[in-house]
Amino acid sequence: MAWYDTHKRDLPWRSEGRRDPYKVWVSEIMLQQTRVEAVKSYYTNWMEHFPDIPTLASAKEEDVMRQWQGLGYYSRARNLHTAVREVMETYGGKVPDTREGICKLKGIGEYTAGAILSMAYGKRETAVDGNVLRVFARIYKIEDNILSAKVKKEITALVEARQDALRPGDFNEALMDLGATVCIPGQPRCEVCPLADVCQSKREGKEMEIPLRITNKEVPVEPVTVFVVRTHGNGSTVSVLRKLSEPTGVRQWPMAGQDTADPSICYLLHRRPAKGLLAGMWEFPNCVGEAGSGKAALKGMLAEIGVEIKKVSRPVQQIKHVFSHKIWQMVVCEAVAEETDELPSEWRWVTAEEIADYNLAGPHNKILGMIHQ
């Protein structure tokens, strides 16, 4: 705790003493699967738009998703939105203060519950995530598979036994900070660690070998062909796509003060089904398949809605997008078509400027960065 008092990270969601449970909740949900640095600006922005539970509960889903855009794992935002509405309806706007009650809310698991209960309500609850598992596995030289339920249970019991009775929230945050800045994955910084004297792995020179992670889950790679379908606009034949030097970067577009090269060009967007992966979000037309077969399949799919592709470029860019359960290896091509008058409701022709009003799915947001501004 003494180490934490002098070394704690300065983060926008942290404040002295007990915190607002809603703020702890939002920050912890954002931090799932996302780096702290990436979350900071999203958190600040979110609190400007939705400073409390009633404001978020009454917000439109489109607005909520827009503020989340770029953070990925969109079900987090949808669940949060559903859960705050439940807090309003069932708990009179107050986040429940028991593990049982809080875990009933959509999207809240054991870890987030422990974080909220300890940091906001001062309860002596643990919050065990991957960081804490790693730190404790090293301190106690636990050489079994850290991904097993048995080890998680064993470590949770150890954390509970060590939990600080007076400052449980700070204790959990201290562990998070230690795991994030000192006892880091790979090569831990034992030379500056406040626990170096008691760490069993360090004593036996095993800090690099622990934790042991055995996974037998192979994440499948799915090839996806994507068309950026555009109209002729003013007749320009110049390609609207450029290759990205950093294909994983998310760009906001249009950039302030910049116009598109030809504002009369329209792009074809599709809305994903209301259920399933990236539910309800917008995307450029795409289908599963390598570029060769994918192109033919995509042309056929578009012909069915009356959009006839006149020209397709060679693949301009490959973009990899990693989900927790699969990887999309996307090949992006530019395609030209005539604008059609009628489209099914889940399809739209939109101008470049209008695209900003659509909640593009994360992988397609990367593609947006390829369009010339």
Ligand code: SF4
């Ligand atoms: S001494 Fe090294 S391995 Fe042990 S807890 Fe500290 S940083 Fe981690």
